[in-house]
Amino acid sequence: MKLDFSIVFPYLPMFFKGAKATIEASILAILIGLAIGTIVGVGRVIPLKPINFIAWLYVYVIRGTPLLVQLFMIYFGLPSIGVELEAFTAGVIGLGINSGGYVAEIVRGGIEAVPKGQLEAAKVLGLSYIQTMWHIVLPQAIRNMLPALGNEFITLVKESSLLSTLAITELTMVGQQVRSVTFASFEVFIVVALIYLVITTAVSTLVRYIERKWQVR
Amino acid sequence: MGYIELRNVSKRFGKVVALDNLNLSVEKGELLTLLGPSGCGKTTTLRLIAGFMKPDSGEIYIDGKNALSMSIKERKIGIVFQNYALFPNLSVFENVAFGLRARGESERKIRDKVQQLLEMIGIADKASSLPSELSGGQQQRVALARALAIEPKVLLLDEPLSALDAKVRNMLRFEIKRIQRESGVTTIYVTHDQEEALSISDRVAVMNKGRIEQLGAPAEIYLNPSTKFVADFVGVNNFLEAVTWNGETLLWEGYQLKLKTPVGLTPNSKVTVVIRPEDVLLFKLGEIPEEGEENLFRGRVSGKIFLGPITRVAVKVKEKVILSDSISSEKIFSLAEGEEVMVKIDTSKAKVIT
Ligand SMILES: Nc1ncnc2c1ncn2[C@@H]1O[C@H](COP(=O)(O)OP(=O)(O)OP(=O)(O)O)[C@@H](O)[C@H]1O
Ligand SMILES: [Mg+2]
Numbered sequence: 001m002k003l004d005f006s007i008v009f010p011y012l013p014m015f016f017k018g019a020k021a022t023i024e025a026s027i028l029a030i031l032i033g034l035a036i037g038t039i040v041g042v043g044r045v046i047p048l049k050p051i052n053f054i055a056w057l058y059v060y061v062i063r064g065t066p067l068l069v070q071l072f073m074i075y076f077g078l079p080s081i082g083v084e085l086e087a088f089t090a091g092v093i094g095l096g097i098n099s100g101g102y103v104a105e106i107v108r109g110g111i112e113a114v115p116k117g118q119l120e121a122a123k124v125l126g127l128s129y130i131q132t133m134w135h136i137v138l139p140q141a142i143r144n145m146l147p148a149l150g151n152e153f154i155t156l157v158k159e160s161s162l163l164s165t166l167a168i169t170e171l172t173m174v175g176q177q178v179r180s181v182t183f184a185s186f187e188v189f190i191v192v193a194l195i196y197l198v199i200t201t202a203v204s205t206l207v208r209y210i211e212r213k214w215q216v217r
Numbered sequence: 218m219g220y221i222e223l224r225n226v227s228k229r230f231g232k233v234v235a236l237d238n239l240n241l242s243v244e245k246g247e248l249l250t251l252l253g254p255s256g257c258g259k260t261t262t263l264r265l266i267a268g269f270m271k272p273d274s275g276e277i278y279i280d281g282k283n284a285l286s287m288s289i290k291e292r293k294i295g296i297v298f299q300n301y302a303l304f305p306n307l308s309v310f311e312n313v314a315f316g317l318r319a320r321g322e323s324e325r326k327i328r329d330k331v332q333q334l335l336e337m338i339g340i341a342d343k344a345s346s347l348p349s350e351l352s353g354g355q356q357q358r359v360a361l362a363r364a365l366a367i368e369p370k371v372l373l374l375d376e377p378l379s380a381l382d383a384k385v386r387n388m389l390r391f392e393i394k395r396i397q398r399e400s401g402v403t404t405i406y407v408t409h410d411q412e413e414a415l416s417i418s419d420r421v422a423v424m425n426k427g428r429i430e431q432l433g434a435p436a437e438i439y440l441n442p443s444t445k446f447v448a449d450f451v452g453v454n455n456f457l458e459a460v461t462w463n464g465e466t467l468l469w470e471g472y473q474l475k476l477k478t479p480v481g482l483t484p485n486s487k488v489t490v491v492i493r494p495e496d497v498l499l500f501k502l503g504e505i506p507e508e509g510e511e512n513l514f515r516g517r518v519s520g521k522i523f524l525g526p527i528t529r530v531a532v533k534v535k536e537k538v539i540l541s542d543s544i545s546s547e548k549i550f551s552l553a554e555g556e557e558v559m560v561k562i563d564t565s566k567a568k569v570i571t
Contacts, residue, residue, distance in 0.1 A: 117302030120269055121360075125316035125367060126290040139306045 007184045008191055011174075018174030019195050025092050025170060026157045026199075032096025033156065037103020042133070044108045055104065062101025068162055070094050075166050091163040099156050106148045110141035143214050150207030154200045161196075171195060218281060220245035220403045221266060221371060226275030228261055228427075235261040236272070237427035244419075248397050248404040252414040253424030254450065259407040262424075263373045266405070267294050280370055292371070295364030295402070299376040301356045303348040309335070309359050310344040316367040334362040337396060354385040361393065365400060372397070372404040378413065390417055411451050415439055423447045445570050448491045453529075455497065455539050457490040470535045475511045477565045491568040497541035499530060500559040501548065512562040518552050532560050 043055030062070070074097075075090040085093070114137050122132040164173035175192040179185050219242030228236040236258045243249045251259045265272050266279070268289040277284040284292055303312050313334055317327045335341040338358040340351075348356055357377055364372060377393070378386040394417040397404050408414050414421050415435040422432040423446070431438060431447045442448035445456065459469035464479035467490065474490065482488070507513065516532040516539065528545045530552060531538050539560060543549050552558065 115300070115302060117298045117300060118304060120267070121296065121298070121302045121304075121363070122315070122319075123269075123289050124267060124292075124294045124296050125363070126319040127315075131319065136304050136306070143306075 003187055003190075004184065005187050005191070007182050008178065008187050011178045011182070014174050014178060015171070015191060015195060018169060018171040019199065021088075021168065021170040022157070022160050022163075022172075022196075023199060025088065025095065025163060025168070026153075026160050028092045029095035029099055029156055029160065030153055032093065033099025033103045033152075036097060036100025037107050040100060040104035041107025041111065044104065045111050046129070059101045059104050062098055063105075067094070067098050067159055068165065070098055071162060071166060087166045087168050088163075091160075091166050091168050095156060095160060095163070098159075099152060102152050102155075103149065106145050106152060107141065109148070110143075110145035111137055113144045114140045143211075146207060146211045146214065150204055150211075153203050153207065157200055157203060158196065218278065219243050220280060221405070222276075222278040223262070223266075224276045224278075226262075226265060226272045226277065228258075228265060228270070228272050234427050236265070238275070239428060241422060241429060241432075243403060243405060245403055246401045247419040248394065248406055248417060250406045250408060250414040250418040250421045251424055252408060252411060252421050252450070254409060257424040258427040259409075259424060260375055261427075263296070263375050263405060263407060266292075266371065267296055267373060268292050293367065293369050295367065295369030295372040297357070297360045297364050297372075297374045297377045299379055301348070301353075301360045301380075303356055303359055303363070305348050308345050308347060309340065309351070312348065312359055313362045313366050315363060320367060330366060331362075334366055337399075338362045338392070352385075353381050354389055357381065357389065358392075361396065365396070365402070369402060372402045374404065374406045376407055376409070379408070379410070386413075393417065415451070423450060425450075440566070442491065442568060442570075445489050445491070448568060448570065453494055453540060453542075455492040455494065457492060457537070459488055459490055461486045461488060470537060472514055474562070475564065476567060476569065480569050480571075482571065486571065489570045490564070491570060492539075492562055492564070493566065494529060494540040494542035496563040496566055497532075497539055498561040498563065499532065499541050499543055499549070499552070500561065501552075502557055502559060505559060505561075507559065510561065512564060514560045514562070516558055516560045518554055518556045518558055520554065521549075521552060532558060534560055 040055045040058050043051045044059070046052070071091060071094040074094045075085065075087060078085060118136055119132055122136050127135070160170060161172035163170050164176065167173070171192055175188050179188045182188065221243040223239055223241040226236055226239045239258070239262065251262060253259055264270055265277060266284070268284065268287070271285065279292055304315065307315070310331055313331045314327050317330060332341065335344055338361060340355055340358055343351060343355065348359065351359065374393070378389055381389065390413055406418065415438070418435055420432060421435050421438045423430045423438060425446050431443045438447065438451055442451055448454050449456070457469050457474065459467040459474060461480060461482045461484055462468050462473070463484060465476045467474040467476065467488065469490070480488065514534045516534040518530060519533045519538060520531040522529045523545065526545055527542050528549045530541045530543065530549065532541060541560065
């Protein structure tokens with residue numbers, strides 16, 4: 001068998017447009033995931049039982065159900081209660097909500113890794129709980145969390161391929177479109193895979209760079 | 218009423234009784250040590266005073282006010298932990314400044330106060346270092362400065378030196394004492410090291426099983442332990458289980474043991490005689506006449522440890538091991554394991570516990 005990539009070349013601009021959509025969706029979803037994850041993760045550790053429960057439930061549901069089902073609920077399900085979202089918006093929100101569940105666990109782990117003695121030291125020095133969190137716990141927790149967050153971001157980039165099921169023309173969707181006209185399935189998806197690899201490598205390089213910068217401080 | 222006062226304080230964790238009707242009164246400005254074995258409730262006592270948890274029953278007063286109705290912040294407590302618990306993301310300066318910032322002091326006051334504290338603890342040159350760039354001893358100095366910065370009413374130190382090596386420990390011990398004396402802050406110091414407790418404290422409270430067994434000046438605790446537990450914990454001791462024969466004679470392992478001061482007990486009562494190793498003298502056979510001497514027994518050397526200026530020898534008298542401390546000398550060095558020796562017990566400082 002012979003692979004002929006020249007068939008694919010004319011479609012490269014399409015691939016790049018798809019990659020751009022993938023990157024955009026990923027970045028937006030990461031930001032949403034970080035915001036939700038921070039709130040929910042903190043919600044799991046603060047000394048307020050009802051909040052702890054709600055945060056726990058969020059993580060439990062998100063991590064216990066498939067991302068694809070979550071995306072379908074948002075895109076196909078919400079309109080039945082009158083909330084109609086554009087495919088891209090629905091996809092980004094779905095990805096972000098999903099990632100939030102995983103980020104929450106990372107945030108919780110990062111916070112709990114800060115030695116309890118420091119919290120008590122801050123308390124006797126007169127800091128409120130929120131001040132302690134902000135000045136002492138979170139700066140350290142973020143450093144503890146970085147490697148796990150890096151993994152989560154990479155996972156999210158890969159899972160964004162599911163957005164193709166909502167008819168969003170991100171990278172995987174572009175692959176399917178090009179395949180349907182060229183029939184060069186293997187070549188097409190090798191190119192798609194390589195572009196994903198470039199994106200995920202960029203993410204892990206960036207995270208490692210940030211990690212190193214933080215280490216010095 | 219003491220500056221810090223605990224009245225009938227009890228605390229349980231599930232089935233574990235951590236504190237059992239504890240009563241403690243700490244005078245203003247003194248350094249009181251809680252000395253006791255692991256699990257006796259020392260840390261629990263400090264945590265209750267600091268307000269990290271509430272007692273199941275009993276009352277706690279700080280400076281005449283009911284501490285149980287005060288927040289942690291209001292109690293104005295300085296605390297130093299065994300593992301320093303410095304904030305690793307902040308510089309030495311910021312660590313020490315932290316409590317002052319939290320209390321909204323002016324930048325100028327903060328700068329002066331922190332500088333003064335760093336000088337007092339001897340690490341002014343490290344102000345901009347991160348904790349991770351300091352040695353353990355230096356980190357603990359910073360922790361002390363951080364605790365003192367808010368001019369606490371009470372300073373609580375929970376085994377502050379136990380993570381450090383012996384040399385640093387000995388040095389810091391006296392610095393803590395000096396700083397405590399200079400600042401005059403009422404201090405509770407927790408340790409399970411009797412030497413540390415005896416060397417730095419104004420008073421020592423020996424704790425056992427959630428209670429205070431004895432409270433007194435170091436010399437009093439050392440020389441006059443009121444219970445067997447205290448005697449055992451505070452020093453290396455020999456415990457001779459004996460029965461009374463008459464006023465000043467006891468029977469121990471079939472031997473007569475003469476006391477210098479009579480005990481007012483009916484004959485045949487069980488007692489424990491506490492003898493310090495330095496009051497057990499060793500003689501080679503033939504070195505002193507065996508007849509006519511009081512409290513002289515024949516034994517066999519069963520072990521020897523060289524402790525620098527002193528050598529501790531274990532001698533078996535019948536089946537009982539007795540420890541004897543002597544000035545290290547040729548005579549002591551030459552003792553061989555299994556060698557027969559004469560043991561003379563000086564009972565003038567013996568403590569009889571009933
Ligand atoms: N948070 C807790 N949960 C359950 N049990 C506890 C807790 N804190 C202390 N205990 C128990 O209470 C008892 C007293 O503990 P505490 O920490 O006060 O001892 P300590 O004298 O400080 O001992 P150490 O010298 O080992 O530090 C112990 O039996 C301990 O296991
Ligand atoms: Mg303890």
